[in-house]
Amino acid sequence: MDPFAVIFDMDGVICHTNPYHAKAFEQFFDKYKIPYTEKEFEEHMYGKHNSYIMTHFFKREIIGKELQQLEEEKESLFREIYQQEVVPLPHYLPFLDDLKSAGFKTGVATSAPLANLKLILDSLQIDAKMDSLMASEDVSQHKPHPEVYLKSAEKLGVSPNACVVFEDSFSGVTAALNAGMKVVGVLSSHSREELPPCSLYINDYREINATRVLNLLQH
Ligand SMILES: O=P(O)(O)OC[C@H]1O[C@@H](O)[C@H](O)[C@@H](O)[C@@H]1O
Numbered sequence: 207m208d209p210f211a212v213i214f215d216m217d218g219v220i221c222h223t224n225p226y227h228a229k230a231f232e233q234f235f236d237k238y239k240i241p242y243t244e245k246e247f248e249e250h251m252y253g254k255h256n257s258y259i260m261t262h263f264f265k266r267e268i269i270g271k272e273l274q275q276l277e278e279e280k281e282s283l284f285r286e287i288y289q290q291e292v293v294p295l296p297h298y299l300p301f302l303d304d305l306k307s308a309g310f311k312t313g314v315a316t317s318a319p320l321a322n323l324k325l326i327l328d329s330l331q332i333d334a335k336m337d338s339l340m341a342s343e344d345v346s347q348h349k350p351h352p353e354v355y356l357k358s359a360e361k362l363g364v365s366p367n368a369c370v371v372f373e374d375s376f377s378g379v380t381a382a383l384n385a386g387m388k389v390v391g392v393l394s395s396h397s398r399e400e401l402p403p404c405s406l407y408i409n410d411y412r413e414i415n416a417t418r419v420l421n422l423l424q425h
Pocket residue numbers: 215216217218224227251252253254255256315316317318319375378
């Protein structure tokens with residue numbers, strides 16, 4: 207049988223980090239006197255890369271060194287707030303073990319920086335269970351561009367149509383569909399109506415197992 211894989215987005219898919227990202231952004235934007243609303247966070251922050259987020263909220267193009275500095279400032283704040291709070295989404299760890307027992311290759315593809323990925327994987331001790339790790343630094347074009355998913359498939363040695371992606375955001379689902387992959391929508395931060403059409407939706411990992419994922423690949 208040809209190899210098959212599951213690729214996980216991170217924020218909102220492995221851990222429910224968005225409330226902590228919101229806290230970090232509130233402190234960060236207050237310092238720069240930038241206005242924001244909860245609705246704006248949902249539409250312009252969840253699952254987006256910092257280049258998009260900063261440019262949207264500062265209302266001018268933020269690139270290069272300035273982007274690097276602002277990103278480092280906000281993401282350090284996030285890691286400080288979140289480091290004592292790292293918990294996976296309900297039943298994520300047994301689901302990951304189920305996938306490994308069924309022979310799946312597994313990877314993570316996030317728009318967050320490598321330091322955030324490291325914090326989460328180290329805290330959950332799942333680093334050794336992942337065959338591919340891709341963070342913001344690994345790509346030149348961010349979600350909704352498919353680069354991070356296509357590169358992950360290449361690293362895993364699995365063709366895109368044999369990959370199932372777990373995603374929770376509009377730009378993330380779009381990226382995975384653009385890569386030609388099947389998508390399971392994780393409803394941690396958005397309702398199904400707010401996401402592009404997915405093959406399946408789950409609220410948490412009690413609702414899925416390796417057999418169901420294999421079925422998705424066969425249809
Ligand atoms: O892991 P994902 O969903 O690609 O998300 C990454 C981004 O998710 C957002 O919600 C954060 O505010 C960003 O700072 C972060 O980089």
